Amino acid sequence: MEHDDERWMREALRVATARGSDPAVTPIGAVIVHDGRIVAEARNECDTLHDATAHAEMVAFRRAGPRVADADNPGGELRGATLYSTLQPCGMCTMASIWAKVGRVVYGAGREDVHRMYFEARHTDTIAFIKDAYRDDVSIAGGVLREECVALYYGPDDPVSTDDQGNL
Numbered sequence: 001m002e003h004d005d006e007r008w009m010r011e012a013l014r015v016a017t018a019r020g021s022d023p024a025v026t027p028i029g030a031v032i033v034h035d036g037r038i039v040a041e042a043r044n045e046c047d048t049l050h051d052a053t054a055h056a057e058m059v060a061f062r063r064a065g066p067r068v069a070d071a072d073n074p075g076g077e078l079r080g081a082t083l084y085s086t087l088q089p090c091g092m093c094t095m096a097s098i099w100a101k102v103g104r105v106v107y108g109a110g111r112e113d114v115h116r117m118y119f120e121a122r123h124t125d126t127i128a129f130i131k132d133a134y135r136d137d138v139s140i141a142g143g144v145l146r147e148e149c150v151a152l153y154y155g156p157d158d159p160v161s162t163d164d165q166g167n168l
């Protein structure tokens with residue numbers, strides 16, 4: 001853990017809970033930190049944007065790109081940046097992290113802490129994507145402010161109706 005991780009995770013928690021902290025409102029938050037400042041923040045926007053891919057991390061990447069882009073970086077790559085997410089990123093967001101070129105991915109609640117509805121694959125842990133990447137300059141770390149993050153989500157054994165399980 002790096003010394004500012006808890007500070008930035010608190011910002012991700014603030015973003016996550018902007019519309020409440022009940023698991024039913026999907027309080028997932030992400031912030032992207034570059035050169036010691038937040039260049040983008042977002043919560044899950046699937047319902048408001050009517051976009052099933054509008055996970056907090058995806059929305060944050062789309063906001064961050066234009067803020068870091070210049071003539072040498074027209075693609076808005078986020079080299080040297082850290083993504084903070086209150087929940088371990090799903091497969092899509094982990095892959096997006098690799099393509100966005102972030103240097104670190106840091107999360108609060110982990111896969112084993114929450115209901116399986118938050119992940120798409122039965123056995124593939126998204127950490128495996130990072131370990132298998134061609135890039136060797138990206139790392140992932142979890143458990144920052146774990147208790148506070150875990151409290152926002154359905155637990156592994158919580159009864160969640162099939163209709164409410166977004167991965168089915």
Ligand SMILES: [Zn+2]
Nearest residue numbers: 055090092093
């Ligand atoms: Zn995701």
